Amino acid sequence: FGFMLRSLGGMLGLHRRLDADALRAGLQAGTLAQLLFPRDPVANAPALMQALATAFPAQPGSHLVGLMARISWFEPVLVWMDLALILQLGTAQRLLALARVTAQLPTADNDLIRLHLDAVGVLDFDAGEFSADAVLVDSRLARRFPVTGAAALRANWSGSGQGTSFVLAVGGMHPRYTPPAGLPPLERIAVSLGGGRSPRLTAAAYFALTANTLQFGARVHLYAEALGFSVDGDVGFDALITLVPFHFLVDFRASVQLKRGSRNLFKVGLDGSLEGPLPLRLRARARFEILWISFSVRLDFTLADGDRDR
Numbered sequence: 001f002g003f004m005l006r007s008l009g010g011m012l013g014l015h016r017r018l019d020a021d022a023l024r025a026g027l028q029a030g031t032l033a034q035l036l037f038p039r040d041p042v043a044n045a046p047a048l049m050q051a052l053a054t055a056f057p058a059q060p061g062s063h064l065v066g067l068m069a070r071i072s073w074f075e076p077v078l079v080w081m082d083l084a085l086i087l088q089l090g091t092a093q094r095l096l097a098l099a100r101v102t103a104q105l106p107t108a109d110n111d112l113i114r115l116h117l118d119a120v121g122v123l124d125f126d127a128g129e130f131s132a133d134a135v136l137v138d139s140r141l142a143r144r145f146p147v148t149g150a151a152a153l154r155a156n157w158s159g160s161g162q163g164t165s166f167v168l169a170v171g172g173m174h175p176r177y178t179p180p181a182g183l184p185p186l187e188r189i190a191v192s193l194g195g196g197r198s199p200r201l202t203a204a205a206y207f208a209l210t211a212n213t214l215q216f217g218a219r220v221h222l223y224a225e226a227l228g229f230s231v232d233g234d235v236g237f238d239a240l241i242t243l244v245p246f247h248f249l250v251d252f253r254a255s256v257q258l259k260r261g262s263r264n265l266f267k268v269g270l271d272g273s274l275e276g277p278l279p280l281r282l283r284a285r286a287r288f289e290i291l292w293i294s295f296s297v298r299l300d301f302t303l304a305d306g307d308r309d310r
Helices: 020-025 031-035 045-055
Strands: 003-016 058-073 079-089 094-106 111-124 129-136 139-141 145-148 150-156 165-170 189-193 200-210 213-226 229-242 247-260 263-276 280-290 293-304
Touching (some): 020 045, 020 111, 263 293
Antiparallel strands (some): 003 058, 094 111, 111 129, 111 139, 129 150, 139 145, 165 200, 189 200, 200 213, 213 229, 229 247, 280 293
C-alpha cells in the first residue's frame, strides 16, 4: 500500500516513569520532535537530555521499555509518521503512545498543504482509563495561511466514581455543554485566510461525541476595509443533540456591519435557537442599527406542540 519502514529505535529507562502531564503540556512547544528521532542528537544532546528528563522523570522501582518506528507513505514521500509505544512497569502499569504525523502535499518541495499533528496517548491499566491529546503544530495552507486546532479523547471503564465515561472532542465542545473534568480547553479547528489586517477570512469548526450527546458547530468571520470604510461579517451555529431522551438544540447567529472609520453606518444581526423535537420551538431576535437609530424584532413560535417527556 505504499508504506515503507525507514527507521527503528528503542528506549530503555531504569527507575524512570512517564509524566503524561508534561508530555501534554509540551505538545504546543514541539516536544515530540525532540523525543522521536531527533535531528543530530549528538550536537543537540543537552536539549535532548532535558526533554527526556522532563517527560520521563526519576522514579525508583519504575521502568520503561519502548519501541519506535519511522514510516513513510508513497514515493516521493507525502506523509511521514514517527511512532512510539512505551510500556511502564513496576509501580504502575501504563502504555504510552506517541505520534508525530507530517503531511506535505502535493510534494515536500511544493507543500501547498502542510500539516503537522503531534499526539500523546496514555492507557492506564490500573485506573482503567485511556486519554489522548493531539495538536496541529506549524500547519499552513498555500505556505502562508495558518491552520490550527486541538483534539482530546477521554475514556474510563473502571466502574469507579461515576462509572463508564467517554468523550471525544475535536476543536472543542458546545458552548452550553459543561465539559467533563480532566478535559482541557481545546482550540477550534480553524484556517485563517489573509495574512494582514484586511481582508481577513477565518473559518472555524468543532465536533464532539460523548456517551449521550452529539455536538458540532462552525463559524465564519470576514473583515475587509478600503477607502476609510470597513465591513465586518459573522455567521455561525452550534448544535447539541442528546440521544436519550432525544432532544436537540441549535443556536444560530449572523451579523454584518458597515462602518466609516469608527462610526457605524449600518448593522443588522440575527440570533436565535431552534429546540425540539416536541415541543418544536423557534426563538429569534433581529437587530437593526442605521446611523443613530436602532430597533429590534423578536420572534417566538411553537412550530409543533407536544410533551418532551413522551
